Amino acid sequence: MERFELIVQTLFESNNLTEKQEQILKAAVQLFSEKGYAATSTSEIAKQAQVAEGTIFRHYRTKKELLLAIVGPFMEKIADSYIVNDLTDLLNKDYQRPEDLLSAIIENRRDIIVQFLPLLKIIFQELPFHPELREHFLQLISDNMYHRVVEVINDYQQKGMLKKLPPTAIAKFAITNILGHLFTRYVLFPHLEWDDVRDTEQLIQLIMNGIGNSDSKVES
Amino acid sequence: MERFELIVQTLFESNNLTEKQEQILKAAVQLFSEKGYAATSTSEIAKQAQVAEGTIFRHYRTKKELLLAIVGPFMEKIADSYIVNDLTDLLNKDYQRPEDLLSAIIENRRDIIVQFLPLLKIIFQELPFHPELREHFLQLISDNMYHRVVEVINDYQQKGMLKKLPPTAIAKFAITNILGHLFTRYVLFPHLEWDDVRDTEQLIQLIMNGIGNSDSKVES
DNA sequence: AATCGAAGTGAGTAATCACTCATTATATGT
DNA sequence: ACATATAATGAGTGATTACTCACTTCGATT
Secondary structure, three states, X not given: OHHHHHHXXXXXXXXXXXXXXXXXXXXXXXXXXXXXXXXXXXXXXXHHHOOOHHHHHHHOOOHHHHHXXXXXXXXXXXXXXXXXXXXXXXXXXXXXXXXXXXXXXXXXXXXHXXXXXXXXXXXXXXXXXXXXXXXXXXXXXXXXXHHHHHHHHHHHHHOOOEOOOOHXXXXXXXXXXXXXXXXXXXXXXXXXXXXXXXXXXXHHHHXXXXXXXXHHOOOO | OHHHHHHHHHHOOOOOOOHHHHHHHHHHHHHHHHHOOOOOOHHHHHHHHOOOHXXXXXXXXXXXXXXXXXXXXXXXXXXXXXXXXXXXXXXXXXXXOHHHHHHHHHHHHHHHHHHHHHHHHHHHHHHHHOHHHHHHHHHHHHHHHHHHHHHHHHHHHHOOOEOOOOHHHHHHHHHHHHHHHHHXXXXXXXXXXXXXXXXXXXXXXXXXXXXXXXXXXXXX
């Protein structure tokens, strides 16, 4: 309950929303993430937000506009500044060993996933059905994040700390493992008991075995 | 258009369905996978199947029963026999090198994904909203597949061909990379041009670097 | 205190929803 | 050819859908 409030406040802190508007967004985030966009009715949202149904349509002309009012700002503000810039900061920090960079990235991504899980669920649920959303999202990833990652990999390769594989292959491998781990950890089996410190270390070890240069490899 | 027919025929070959029943299932698979379950109306399905709307409800008492009539048989028949048994066969074939086993598994999984992509889309779209489906699915995976995989890993470890890491960690790592690759390949960026042979080789190389025993490692 | 634009309301709209049922068409066995 | 059962139909059901609009309330400015 409180988590939805936090999300809305983080996303819309600049725009000064009325109390009712906040309630609407909060209820919409909650219901969309729990039941899915198509299965949630505007009357339900109004009820949950303790607001007349007409109030929703005063601020958002259609139900889809309400969805975009939630997903859009997240993709532009969070994904574009929070995620990309955070990652850029990390990549610019010049970690001596690539495994230190990996570790920092994993922790950073973990925080974002935990904090914005309901929003991420909405996005990935609806991405397949809204082509314009999907393209916007993919462009965001490929344009900003991907190129930067490849740059950094090149750096480490020239320092002899990463194998001389194609940087795109290394990037894909690392991203797959990080997102795959976080997905199984927080979406697939969040209820299982996890030893996060040990699991993260193990994951980094496995990734580094895959892409690290064997000359400078530490013993297992 | 033909792919939906193939799916229905594969799934319901034993039950002898009427022509109309086949058309209903075919249309439902197509529309559910394209628009999502909640966003698809029974009148749309009837129209697409060239059938009266009442005909749908003669065979399936509710819309949800129609969904379960599609998803259930897939999970029981395909996932349980096709996928699990295929994998078991592979695991029992006693490949000399674990990388050969990996290669065979990847090709096998690739075929299944390509053939049943619409059904897989439906399942993963609806899994979050139907707890009984989710539990059935997770139990299917963990009970059948997971234990068997751990067994085989143990085997290779005793032959000194895999690192002495916890088998569950190795399994998770391998599965993450295989599914992650196939997901990006066939769901996320199916339109990109891929060099499947090279990509698969590269992926196996990276995985084996991660989990393979360095004693018997081949040079990159 | 009066004014005015924005915010909020809730009864009402046509359309569509999943689903029913009395009736008709089709297939099967004798 | 006839009887019986099952398959298929499509007009019709009340409920619910996203959305509208005439109206009221609120808050700030003068």
